[in-house]
């Protein structure tokens with residue numbers, strides 16, 4: 001079974017951010033994601049990760065703002081300079097944290113102009129950072145209306161056009177269910193492109209296994225595919241984080 005990481009933007013947020021690393025470790029996670037590390041001191045985050053023996057698995061490009069700001073600029077033709085500045089900042093933070101992946105968000109847009117802009121920006125970014133692993137993630141339109149990267153076939157088209165080994169798919173099972181209603185089928189079609197997996201129950205985005213996704217079958221398919229990457233828990237705990245963690249013990253026990 002792949003290794004589990006905790007998304008510290010959503011999990012353990014009963015605690016101050018620097019205490020979440022050790023709490024995730026105690027709970028059995030081996031790595032963490034932090035979607036928005038930009039308002040935090042990178043040195044302190046790095047120290048907290050090292051002290052608790054956690055790998056930093058993923059950060060997002062700035063801004064994006066969980067509280068409702070713009071969700072990236074990669075597909076916004078008028079904001080190409082902004083995209084490049086933000087990407088340079090993401091690279092600096094990813095390097096400081098030894099983060100494994102950087103998720104590049106498209107922002108809002110539609111049609112050929114947005115697609116061509118995203119392809120051009122990703123070509124630039126993959127060449128600018130050949131040793132970084134970059135990802136794009138289809139995100140459902142219910143949660144982010146107008147978001148450009150909202151479909152797996154579109155993601156495949158963009159990945160094929162960029163054609164860079166350091167760019168892959170971020171497969172969030174929650175979004176896959178919300179977009180296609182068929183997580184397994186979507187994995188079968190696109191699993192070979194995946195650099196990083198995230199999970200949550202759907203609908204509701206609470207603990208995995210709460211909701212309609214058959215995670216036992218999904219994990220089985222992931223194992224059979226030979227996927228060697230991380231699986232990050234990115235959900236809103238129904239009550240406290242600790243109270244909802246039995247899903248992970250069950251999956252580890254099933255190994």
Ligand SMILES: O=C(O)[C@@H](O)C(=O)CO
Pocket residue numbers: 035060064103137139172175198234
């Ligand atoms: O699924 C999500 O919402 C995230 O992975 C994300 O990056 C949005 O900011």
Ligand SMILES: [Mg+2]
Pocket residue numbers: 137172198234
């Ligand atoms: Mg996600």
